[in-house]
Amino acid sequence: MTRKxxxxxxxxGSLGVLAIAAALVLSALKxxxxxxxxxxxxxxxHLPPGTRMRIGGLVKTGSLKRxxxxxxxxxxxxxxxxxxxRYQGIVPDLFREGQGVVAEGKLEPDxxxxxxxxxxxxDERYMPKEVVEALKKNGRWKEGAEGANSGVMxxxxxxxxxxxGGKSP
Amino acid sequence: MIPELGHYGLVLALALGLIQAVVPMxxxxxxxxxxxxxATSTAIMQxxxxxxxxxxxxxxxxTSDFSVATVFENSHSMMxxxxxxxxxxxxxxxxxxxxxxxxSLFGASVAAFGGNLPASLKANVLAVQSWIACSFYFFxxxxxxxFLRLARAPFEGRDLNPILQDIGLAVHPPLLYLGYVGxxxxxxxxxAALIEGRIDAAWARWVRPWTLAAWMFLTVxxxxxSYWAYYELGWGGFWFWDPVENASLMPWLAGTALLHxxxxxxxxxALKIWTILLAILTFSLSLVGTFLVRSGVLxxxxxxxxxxxxxxxxxxxxxxxxxxxxxLFAWRASMLKQxxxxxxxxxxxxxxxxxxxxxxACLTVFVGTLYPLALEALTGEKISVGAPFFNLxxxxxxxxxxxxxxxxxxxxWKRGDLLGVSQRLFAAFGIGLVAVALTFAVMGGxxxxxxxxxxxxFYVVAxxxxxxxxxxxxxxxxxxxxxxxAGGLPRSVWGTxxxxxxxxLTLLGIVSASTWGSERIVSVKPKQTISLAGYDLxxxxxxxxxxxxxxxxxxxxxxxxxxxxxxxxEPSKRNFTSRASMTNEAALMYLGVSQLYMSLGDINDDGxxxxxxxxxxxxxxxxxxxxxxxxxxxxxxxxxxxxVGAPKPAAKPxxxxxxxxx
Numbered sequence: 001m002t003r004k005x006x007x008x009x010x011x012x013g014s015l016g017v018l019a020i021a022a023a024l025v026l027s028a029l030k031x032x033x034x035x036x037x038x039x040x041x042x043x044x045x046h047l048p049p050g051t052r053m054r055i056g057g058l059v060k061t062g063s064l065k066r067x068x069x070x071x072x073x074x075x076x077x078x079x080x081x082x083x084x085x086r087y088q089g090i091v092p093d094l095f096r097e098g099q100g101v102v103a104e105g106k107l108e109p110d111x112x113x114x115x116x117x118x119x120x121x122x123d124e125r126y127m128p129k130e131v132v133e134a135l136k137k138n139g140r141w142k143e144g145a146e147g148a149n150s151g152v153m154x155x156x157x158x159x160x161x162x163x164x165g166g167k168s169p
Numbered sequence: 170m171i172p173e174l175g176h177y178g179l180v181l182a183l184a185l186g187l188i189q190a191v192v193p194m195x196x197x198x199x200x201x202x203x204x205x206x207x208a209t210s211t212a213i214m215q216x217x218x219x220x221x222x223x224x225x226x227x228x229x230x231x232t233s234d235f236s237v238a239t240v241f242e243n244s245h246s247m248m249x250x251x252x253x254x255x256x257x258x259x260x261x262x263x264x265x266x267x268x269x270x271x272x273s274l275f276g277a278s279v280a281a282f283g284g285n286l287p288a289s290l291k292a293n294v295l296a297v298q299s300w301i302a303c304s305f306y307f308f309x310x311x312x313x314x315x316f317l318r319l320a321r322a323p324f325e326g327r328d329l330n331p332i333l334q335d336i337g338l339a340v341h342p343p344l345l346y347l348g349y350v351g352x353x354x355x356x357x358x359x360x361a362a363l364i365e366g367r368i369d370a371a372w373a374r375w376v377r378p379w380t381l382a383a384w385m386f387l388t389v390x391x392x393x394x395s396y397w398a399y400y401e402l403g404w405g406g407f408w409f410w411d412p413v414e415n416a417s418l419m420p421w422l423a424g425t426a427l428l429h430x431x432x433x434x435x436x437x438x439a440l441k442i443w444t445i446l447l448a449i450l451t452f453s454l455s456l457v458g459t460f461l462v463r464s465g466v467l468x469x470x471x472x473x474x475x476x477x478x479x480x481x482x483x484x485x486x487x488x489x490x491x492x493x494x495x496x497l498f499a500w501r502a503s504m505l506k507q508x509x510x511x512x513x514x515x516x517x518x519x520x521x522x523x524x525x526x527x528x529x530a531c532l533t534v535f536v537g538t539l540y541p542l543a544l545e546a547l548t549g550e551k552i553s554v555g556a557p558f559f560n561l562x563x564x565x566x567x568x569x570x571x572x573x574x575x576x577x578x579x580x581x582w583k584r585g586d587l588l589g590v591s592q593r594l595f596a597a598f599g600i601g602l603v604a605v606a607l608t609f610a611v612m613g614g615x616x617x618x619x620x621x622x623x624x625x626x627f628y629v630v631a632x633x634x635x636x637x638x639x640x641x642x643x644x645x646x647x648x649x650x651x652x653x654x655a656g657g658l659p660r661s662v663w664g665t666x667x668x669x670x671x672x673x674l675t676l677l678g679i680v681s682a683s684t685w686g687s688e689r690i691v692s693v694k695p696k697q698t699i700s701l702a703g704y705d706l707x708x709x710x711x712x713x714x715x716x717x718x719x720x721x722x723x724x725x726x727x728x729x730x731x732x733x734x735x736x737x738x739e740p741s742k743r744n745f746t747s748r749a750s751m752t753n754e755a756a757l758m759y760l761g762v763s764q765l766y767m768s769l770g771d772i773n774d775d776g777x778x779x780x781x782x783x784x785x786x787x788x789x790x791x792x793x794x795x796x797x798x799x800x801x802x803x804x805x806x807x808x809x810x811x812x813v814g815a816p817k818p819a820a821k822p823x824x825x826x827x828x829x830x831x
Contacts, residue, residue: 003510006510006511010521013513013522017525017526017566018529018532020566021529024561024565024566028561029554029558031557032554032555032558033541033552033558034554035550035552036552054553069692070691089690090771091770093742093752104553
C-alpha cells in the first residue's frame with residue numbers, strides 16, 4: 001500500500017466511526033432526554049399523558065401525605081398552579097413542605113404526576129436552579145431571600161431506582 | 170498576620186510567574202543560556218511561595234481563625250482536626266489554591282528533574298507552564314481571594330457542608346487535581362514543541378512519564394470520587410453520568426488516548442501531529458472540567474458559591490488557552506515532519522484504533538454533557554441528559570475497544586499478522602465464550618447483554634494474560650527460562666497487562682453489580698426481618714450517638730446467612746445543627762468483593778423506619794479494577810526507559826539532532 005492509500009484507509013475508518021457515533025448520539029438524543037417543566041407549563045402546555053419529564057417547584061405547604069408502603073403524595077407549586085405528585089419510596093432527607101423539589105416521572109391522564117425519582121436540595125441555603133427559574137418566571141422569587149448565592153449546593157436524589165444505574169457495557 | 174502572609178506569598182508567586190512567563194522564552198529565542206536557566210529557579214521558588222500560602226490558609230483553618238471569611242463559611246471549632254484540614258479545599262477559594270499549589274508543584278518538578286531536557290525546550294515548557302499558573306493566580310487574587318478578612322470576627326463558624334465531612338473527600342480532590350493539573354505538563358510540552366517547530370521521538374519519551382503520572386492520579390481520583398458518592402449519597406449508585414463526573418471522565422479518556430499515541434510516537438516516530446493535538450485537547454478538557462465545576466453553570470455537590478464574575482473569568486482562561494493552543498497548532502503543525510510508515514494491521518494501527526474509539530467516546534460524553542447547556546442558552550428549554558443517553562452512545566463505542574484490546578500488545582510493529590494473533594488468542598476467545606455460556610445458563614435465560622459483558626471481561630483478562638504467557642514462554646519452556654524471561658521483560662509490558670486487566674475487572678464489577686444486584690426498600694419495625702439475596706437482616710432497635718459536631722441516630726441490624734449470625738450493620742443519619750442539615754451514613758458489609766449496603770430513610774413516630782437494602786455482587790471490583798489500572802501505570806512509570814533522569818541509551822541517532830547548538 002502506498003502512503004496515500006494508507007491515509008485513505010485511516011481517514012475512511014475515522015469518518016466511519018464518527019458517523020456511527022453521530023448516529024448513536026442523534027438517536028439517543030431523540031429518545032432519552034427529559035424536559036423540565038414548571039407546574040404552570042404542565043397546566044398550560046397540555047402535555048400528552050405518559051410523557052417522561054421533570055417538574056420542579058415548591059412542595060405546597062399542607063399538601064404532604066404519607067401512606068402505607070412508603071407511599072407519598074404531595075403537591076408541587078410555583079405559586080400560580082399546582083400539580084399533584086405520587087411517589088413510592090424514600091424521599092430525600094431534606095424533603096420538606098415549603099421547600100424546593102424536582103421530581104422525575106410520567107404525567108398521568110388525570111393531570112397528576114407519577115414520580116419515580118424525587119430530588120431535593122441538600123443544603124438549607126440552596127434551591128435547585130430549575131426551581132429558582134420556575135419561580136422567577138412567576139414573579140415569586142425574591143433575590144437573596146433564600147441566600148441561594150452561598151453555601152455548597154447539591155441536589156440529591158432519592159428514588160426507588162437511582163437516577164442512573166451505570167449500566168454501561 | 171498569618172492570612173496576610175499567605176496572601177502576600179501568592180502575590181510573590183504571581184510576580185515570579187510573570188517573569189518566568191516571558192524571560193525564559195526570550196532566552197530560548199536568543200539562545201541565551203543564562204536567561205533560559207532562570208526558569209528553573211523561578212519555577213521552584215513559585216512552588217515555595219504557593220506552598221507557604223497554602224500552609225498559611227491551613228493554619229487559619231486548624232486554629233479556627235473565623236476572622237477569615239472562608240474559614241468562617243466552611244469550618245467550625247468543634248470539627249475533628251482531620252476535617253479542619255480537608256475543609257481547606259472543601260470550598261471554592263481553597264480548592265483553587267490547591268489547584269495552583271499542584272500546578273506549581275508540577276512546574277517545580279519539571280524544573281528539578283528535567284535536567285536531561287534540551288535547554289531551550291525546558292525554558293519554553295516552563296514559560297508556558299507559567300502562563301497557565303499566572304492566569305490562575307490572577308483568577309484567585311481578583312475573584313476568589315481565600316484570605317479575605319471579615320470586619321468583625323464571628324464567634325463560631327458555619328461548619329463544612331456535612332456531606333463533605335468524610336475521609337473520601339480528604340483524598341478525592343487532591344488526587345483528581347493531580348490528574349487534571351498534571352496534564353498541563355503535556356500541554357506545555359506540546360505548545361513548546363510547536364513554538365520551536367521541532368518534535369521527535371525523544372519528545373514523546375519526556376512527555377510520557379508526566380502524562381502517565383497524571384493519568385494514574387486521575388484514575389484513582391475518579392474511582393475515589395465514585396466510591397465516595399456510592400457510600401455517602403445513600404442510594405448505592407456508583408456512577409450517575411452527572412455532568413461533574415463527566416467533566417473528570419473526559420480528560421481521562423483523552424489522556425488515555427494520549428498515553429497510547431505517545432507510545433507510537435516514541436517507538437516509531439509517527440502520529441506526531443495527532444499526539445500534539447491530543448496533548449492540547451486533554452488539558453483543554455481539564456480546563457473545561459474546571460469551568461463546568463467551578464463556574465456555577467452546573468449545580469452539584471462541587472458547585473460552591475457561584476459568582477458570575479468567576480464563571481466569566483474562567484471562561485476567559487479557557488478561551489485563551491484552548492483557542493490559543495489550537496490556533497498555534499493550526500499555524501505550526503504543518504511544519505512538523507511526517508514520521509514512520511505502518512500498515513493498517515500493526516501495533517501502530519491498533520493504537521490508532523484505540524485512539525479513534527477513545528476520542529469518539531470522549532466526544533459523545535462531551536455532547537451529552539454540554540448539549541443541555543447549549544440548548545438552554547439557545548432556546549431556553551431545560552432538559553436533562555442522563556444514564557439512558559450514555560448507555561446508548563458511550564457503551565457501544567467501548568465494546569469494539571475492549572474487543573480489540575488484547576490484540577494491540579500482541580501485534581508486531583509496522584506490519585502485524587492478524588490471523589496469527591487471533592490463533593494465539595484462541596484460548597482467550599474460548600474462555601470468553603465459556604463465560605458467556607455459563608453466565609447465560611446460571612441466569613436461566615433473559616437478556617444476552619449481561620452474559621456478553623461478563624464474557625468480554627473474561628476475554629480481556631485472558632487476553633492480557635496470554636500476552637504475558639507468550640512473552641515469558643510459560644508452558645512452552647522450562648521454568649528457569651520462563652522466570653529469566655519474566656525478569657527480563659520491560660516493566661512497561663507488565664504495566665500494559667495490569668492496566669488492561671484492571672479495566673476488565675472494572676467491567677466485571679459494573680456488569681455484575683448492575684445486573685444481579687438486588688434491592689429492597691421497606692418500612693420495618695423492631696424485631697422484624699428483611700430478607701434479601703439469602704441474607705436475613707433483623708432490626709434490633711435504634712440508638713442515639715453524639716459526635717463532635719453532630720448527633721447521630723443509628724438503626725442496629727443483625728445480619729444472618731443461613732441462620733448463622735455473620736455480623737451487624739448500623740446505618741445512621743447524622744444531624745448537623747450548625748447547618749441544619751443531615752447526612753446519611755450507609756452501612757456496608759464486605760462479603761468478599763461483594764457488599765451488603767444499607768441506608769436509612771424516614772424514622773416514623775410509631776417506631777418503624779424506612780430502609781434501603783442492597784446486595785451488590787462483585788461491586789468492589791469496580792474500584793479495585795481502577796486501582797489495578799493505576800498500579801499498571803505505576804509499573805510502566807518505573808520502566809527504566811521512562812524513568813526521569815535515567816541514563817539514555819547511547820545509540821540513538823535521533824538524540825544527536827536534538828541537542829541544541831550551544
